[in-house]
Amino acid sequence: MRPNEEPRAERQSSRRKDRSGESGPHKLAPLPFEEDGLEPVISRRTLAFHHGRHHKAYVEKLNAAVVGTDLEDLRLDEVILRTVDDPARSKIYNNAAQAWNHDFFWQSLKPGGGGSPPAELRKRIDASFGSLDEMEKRFAEAAIAVFGSGWAWLVSDDEQRLRVLETGNGDNPLVLGMTALLTVDVWEHAYYLDYQNRREDYVHNLIGELINYEFAAQNLRRAGSERGASSGRRESGS
Ligand SMILES: [Fe+2]
Numbered sequence: 001m002r003p004n005e006e007p008r009a010e011r012q013s014s015r016r017k018d019r020s021g022e023s024g025p026h027k028l029a030p031l032p033f034e035e036d037g038l039e040p041v042i043s044r045r046t047l048a049f050h051h052g053r054h055h056k057a058y059v060e061k062l063n064a065a066v067v068g069t070d071l072e073d074l075r076l077d078e079v080i081l082r083t084v085d086d087p088a089r090s091k092i093y094n095n096a097a098q099a100w101n102h103d104f105f106w107q108s109l110k111p112g113g114g115g116s117p118p119a120e121l122r123k124r125i126d127a128s129f130g131s132l133d134e135m136e137k138r139f140a141e142a143a144i145a146v147f148g149s150g151w152a153w154l155v156s157d158d159e160q161r162l163r164v165l166e167t168g169n170g171d172n173p174l175v176l177g178m179t180a181l182l183t184v185d186v187w188e189h190a191y192y193l194d195y196q197n198r199r200e201d202y203v204h205n206l207i208g209e210l211i212n213y214e215f216a217a218q219n220l221r222r223a224g225s226e227r228g229a230s231s232g233r234r235e236s237g238s
């Protein structure tokens with residue numbers, strides 16, 4: 001055995017730990033609010049299961065699947081883009097996408113809601129949908145219409161127009177080349193304890209009372225500055 005080499009038994013034990021998903025490159029971020037911070041729209045019990053069991057399980061399964069592979073050192077978004085078209089890696093893709101989607105979902109919500117959209121976002125909403133009410137109506141319709149498990153999104157497309165989209169299972173706007181601004185999780189685990197089969201009530205309450213428009217505005221600004229940086233690089237020929 002070389003001087004600094006880990007003894008075989010310890011190496012094996014650490015690999016076993018990695019396979020169980022207890023450790024690995026991806027971490028379960030804490031909720032950005034208290035577990036009861038979204039009541040009464042989403043109960044503490046639902047959040048405890050949703051974040052502490054479902055979201056955690058996606059992160060653990062992802063860690064267990066990427067350790068020791070060429071994906072181990074990639075960021076979550078890079079894992080998603082690297083595996084989306086590879087059927088042999090669909091399990092990794094599904095868990096990576098669900099881990100990313102849940103991180104994004106928690107940030108899309110805010111106790112008490114985010115108030116009115118900041119001015120630049122509001123201008124884009126009005127230009128794309130006619131009014132904030134119309135955007136929220138279409139966002140809710142999309143979330144209610146998802147067949148089975150999935151997500152509704154507010155996105156900015158290639159032409160910088162805002163749109164509402166539905167995706168099934170773990171799919172998200174990253175793989176469609178769009179910028180996600182907000183999302184609503186409509187997997188049953190997101191609402192069943194509180195609303196049973198009344199997805200419509202969950203969606204209307206969530207969009208009416210918890211949406212974090214400041215987060216959407218930050219995503220829009222970030223996309224704008226990334227676009228500016230990449231067009232600057234193109235113009236300078238680098
Ligand atoms: Fe979920």
